[in-house]
Amino acid sequence: MKLLLAFCFAALATVSLNLAATAQTTGGPAADNPPQMSTPPQPILSASQRTTIARDLVAKWQSAADSRPGGGGARWARMLKETVMAADGQNVLTATNARSVEELHAALTGGDIAVPAPSPAPGIGNGKVEPQTLGSYVADLVYTPLPNGRCRIADSRVINSPLVGSRNLYIEAAANYVSQGGNGTYADGTGSANCGINDYTGAYAVSVTLTSPTGAGGFKVFRYATPHQTGSSVWVNAGSSGASADLIVKNCPGCQFDIGIYSATSVHYVIDVVGYYMPPQRTALSCYTTSYAVSQLGSGYSGLFPGPACAANYSRVSVDCLPQYSEVILYQRAGGCQAYNYSGYTSNISAASVCCSVPGR
Secondary structure, X not given: OHHHHHHHHHHHHHHHHHHHHHHHHHOOOOOOOOOEEEOOOOOOOOHHHHHHHHHHHHHHHXXXXXXXXXXXXXXXXXXXXXXXHHOOHHHHHHHOOOOOHHHHHHHHOOOOOOOOOOOOOOOOOOOOXXXXXXXXXXXXXXXXXXXXXXXXXXXXXXXXXXXXXXXXXXXXXXXXXXXXXXXXXXXXXXXEOOOOOOOOOOEEEEEEEEEOOOOOEEXXXXXXXXXXXXXXXXXXOOOOOOEEEEEEEXXXXXXXXXXXXXXXXXXXXXXXXXXXXXXXXXXXXXXXXOOOEEEEEOOOOEEXXXXXXXXXOOEEEEEEEEEOOOOEEEEEEOXXXXXXEOOOOOEEEEXXXXXXXXXXX
C-alpha cells in the first residue's frame, strides 16, 4: 500500500513539473499582445436586399409622406432609397417595423422607435407621469458640427435676387446649391459641394448675414411648411450695413424643401449651415482586451494584482486572470486579480483588463 501511494505521489509530481516547465517555456500570455477590438456582428444586407427593402418602404409610406405638411414627393422617395442603401444594417431592419414616417426616419438614422407606454403601476396615483424614450426624434437631439466648417447653402447676391416675402430652401441631399447662390463647404478658403450633412436631421444650426436692406423689418428663418411667424428673427434697418445672427431652425425631414425664409423688406441674405442636430446614434458597445501584465508571486504568499489601465474614454468592466500553476487560486477583486499561491514555486500572475466604451453620436 505504501509503495502504491509513493508511486501515485511521484506521478503527480511529474505532471506538476511538466506543467511548470511548459508554463516557464511559454512565459505565460505575451505581455505585448495588441488590444483586440470586440463588437457584436452587424446584420449584413446585400445590395439586392436593400433595394427590395427600399422599394417596399417607399410603396408603404409614400402616401403618408405626401400627406404631411410640406409633402414628400419624388425628393422624399429618392432620399429614402439613398439612406436605405447606405445606413447601418440593423437600422434598416428596425425601420421595417416603423409605425409612422417619423419613426421610419428615426430608425434609419439610429434613433429609437417609440414603444407603447406601459400601464401605470397600481398605487402611483399620478396620471401625468409618462416614461421617456432615449433617442426621441424631436426631443432628444445631439449636435454635430460640420466636418469641414461652415457650408454656404444660399447667397442672394450671387443670383442677384434680394428677398421680400417668402422663399424656400433645401439643405439635405443636394448635389450643389447653385440655384440658391450657395457653393457648399468652405475648407481652407475653397468651396466644395459636399457639406457632410446627414439626411433626416432634426434641426440645423445656421448663421445668417443680411446686407443692403431697403427698409426696416424682420428676416425670419423657419421650418418649411410652417407659418413664417414661428421662425427666429434677425432685425434690419434701412440704410444700415446689415445684421447677422446664429439661429437654430427645425428641419422638415424628407419634405420637398428643408427650411423657409421670409423678409418684410427687400434685403440680400447669406446663409451658412455650421452644424446639425440628430437623435443619439444606436451603436454597439465598443470593447477590447488589454495586453497581459505579468507579475510574480512567491510560494505561500497572496497578493492583489491590478489589471492594466484602459485607454482614454474607456472603462474597465472586468479582469481576465491567468495563473501559471493549477495550485494558484485566482479570482477578480477590486479591478484586479486576487491570488493565493499554494504551488510550492514562484508563480507568474497574468492580468488583463476588458475595457468598454459607449460610442455614438
